[in-house]
Structure formats: C-alpha cells, structure tokens
Amino acid sequence: MRGRSSTHRTHRRFGAFSLVLLTALGIGASTAVAGGSKDFQPLVLSEKYRSECASCHLAYPPALLPLATWRRLLGSLDKHYGVDASLEPAEVLEISKWLEPLAGTYKKVREEPQDDRITKAAWFVREHRKIEAEVWLRESIKSAANCAACHTTAEQGNYNDDFVRIPK
Amino acid sequence: MFKQNLQQLFLALVLGVAATAHAGDTTPAAQLQRFEAAASRPASADNGRIFFTSTHGSKWTCASCHGESPTKVSKHASTGKAIDPLAPAANPDAFTDDARVDKWFRRNCKDVLSRECTAAEKSDVIAFLLALKP
Numbered sequence: 691m692r693g694r695s696s697t698h699r700t701h702r703r704f705g706a707f708s709l710v711l712l713t714a715l716g717i718g719a720s721t722a723v724a725g726g727s728k729d730f731q732p733l734v735l736s737e738k739y740r741s742e743c744a745s746c747h748l749a750y751p752p753a754l755l756p757l758a759t760w761r762r763l764l765g766s767l768d769k770h771y772g773v774d775a776s777l778e779p780a781e782v783l784e785i786s787k788w789l790e791p792l793a794g795t796y797k798k799v800r801e802e803p804q805d806d807r808i809t810k811a812a813w814f815v816r817e818h819r820k821i822e823a824e825v826w827l828r829e830s831i832k833s834a835a836n837c838a839a840c841h842t843t844a845e846q847g848n849y850n851d852d853f854v855r856i857p858k
Numbered sequence: 859m860f861k862q863n864l865q866q867l868f869l870a871l872v873l874g875v876a877a878t879a880h881a882g883d884t885t886p887a888a889q890l891q892r893f894e895a896a897a898s899r900p901a902s903a904d905n906g907r908i909f910f911t912s913t914h915g916s917k918w919t920c921a922s923c924h925g926e927s928p929t930k931v932s933k934h935a936s937t938g939k940a941i942d943p944l945a946p947a948a949n950p951d952a953f954t955d956d957a958r959v960d961k962w963f964r965r966n967c968k969d970v971l972s973r974e975c976t977a978a979e980k981s982d983v984i985a986f987l988l989a990l991k992p
Contacts, residue, residue, distance in 0.1 A: 835936070
C-alpha cells in the first residue's frame with residue numbers, strides 16, 4: 691500500500707511536468723487539462739528537448755533519471771543507444787540547462803540505472819515484473835522504451851495504472 | 859480548481875500555437891536544387907527510391923524508420939515512436955528548414971551508411987520524396 695501511494699505521488703509530479711510537454715506536442719488542450727493535477731507548477735518548456743529528443747522517442751520526464759545519468763547521456767549523443775543523435779554544442783547546452791535542474795533527486799530515482807536506461811532501473815523492473823517477455827516484443831509495442839504503447843496518457847506524463855491498455 | 863484548469867488551458871493553447879510554428883526558411887524544391895547543384899548532376903527519383911529502401915552496410919534502411927511509403931506516419935525502428943511522413947505532399951513541414959535538413963541527413967546517414975551521404979544521394983532521395991503523392 692505504501693508503495694502504491696508513493697507511485698501516485700510520482701505520477702502527479704510527472705503529470706505536472708508533462709502537461710507542458712503534451713501541449714508542445716500539439717495534443718488537444720482538453721486532454722492536457724484532464725491529465726493535469728492540482729500540483730501543477732509552471733515549467734519553462736524546452737523547445738529543443740521537444741524537437742530534438744522527442745522526435746525519436748517519448749519526451750521522457752527528466753525526473754525519471756538522476757543528474758549523473760543525464761549528464762552522461764548529453765555528453766555522448768553521437769553514440770546514443772546505437773544511434774547518432776549528435777547536436778551542436780550550443781544545442782546540448784540549451785537542453786542541459788533546462789533538463790538538469792529537473793533531474794530526479796527523490797529516493798526511487800536517485801540510483802543511476804544500469805546502461806543509463808530507465809528500463810533497467812530497479813523501480814522500472816519491479817513495476818513491470820508481471821509483463822511477460824513476449825508482450826514487449828509485440829509489433830504494437832516494439833520496445834520497453836515505448837511507454838505510450840501501453841500507458842495511454844504517457845504523453846501527458848500520467849503513468850497511472852488506470853490508464854494502462856496493453857495492445858494486442 | 860476551475861480557475862486552475864483555465865490557467866492550464868491557456869498555457870496549453872499558448873504553447874500549442876508556439877509548437878506548431880516552424881522556421882520555414884526554405885522549400886523542398888529549393889533543397890532539391892541545392893543538392894543537385896552540389897552534385898553537378900540532375901537528381902533521379904528512381905535512384906532515390908532504391909537508395910531509400912536498400913540497406914547500405916548497416917541493419918537499417920531509411921525506410922526502417924520512415925516507412926516504405928513515406929507518405930504515411932511511420933514508426934521509429936527501435937523506439938516505436940510515431941514519425942511524421944517525409945514526403946512533402948503529406949507533410950507541409952518536411953524540408954522547410956535548411957539547418958534541420960542538414961542535421962537529420964548527417965545523423966541518419968551515419969545510422970544507415972556509417973558515413974555522411976553525398977550531395978547526389980541527398981538530391982536523389984528528395985527527388986523521390988517530392989514525386990510521391992499522398
């Protein structure tokens with residue numbers, strides 16, 4: 691029970707943050723309001739983060755990784771999980787400035803995950819332990835990095851179980 | 859609570875408008891001309907199609923992420939993220955930002971060819987994409 695409530699707190703934090711992301715991604719404002727929370731705090735959206743990072747993957751909430759991991763990722767974008775995601779130094783700096791103060795500092799996320807992958811973090815593995823290996827490989831999902839395949843409100847930063855729909 | 863929702867709605871609208879704006883400093887036709895001039899030969903849409911759908915030493919082709927028919931929304935080969943169509947006829951934002959064109963060619967060519975693409979290859983791909991109808 692304790693674990694669940696802490697998960698919900700986390701969800702609220704992500705919800706607040708990604709309400710902004712959602713709107714940047716051009717998704718309907720009415721959905722954004724539904725995905726918001728009373729803990730909403732205005733955050734300056736990094737247009738660079740949206741246009742550079744979220745072109746290839748979901749705009750992962752900065753709070754899902756600790757600062758040291760983010761720094762490593764931003765320092766090695768030319769070798770980004772097997773892909774060249776390199777940017778001009780000024781662009782990297784712009785993203786860092788926005789992202790670093792938002793990096794995760796709370797207990798669950800403080801530890802640097804193996805391979806700098808959110809999906810290798812102990813909390814991630816624990817919370818997805820009931821998902822069979824076959825499910826991740828489905829064409830409709832493809833990768834554990836594809837949060838939005840099952841978390842229908844991930845773009846809004848809402849990872850609450852109530853909105854999980856696992857596609858066939 | 860209601861007031862807060864209104865504030866969120868307002869923010870959403872403002873950001874939504876800002877996000878849809880794009881630089882628009884060039885056109886797909888101008889990009890085609892730019893690379894044709896650099897290659898000193900006319901582009902071939904046929905060559906572009908073959909180039910786009912073939913492997914070049916790596917696992918991925920251009921089509922791995924952009925789809926065999928780049929007039930439709932496709933899925934990133936590793937993350938599954940939706941990618942907007944590359945064909946200008948299906949996506950008015952495609953090839954409308956000079957720096958963006960250079961950046962994505964540079965990065966993605968390295969993933970597909972393990973090197974940068976030549977001007978001739980780029981012009982062929984754009985010719986192929988420009989010829990597509992939605």
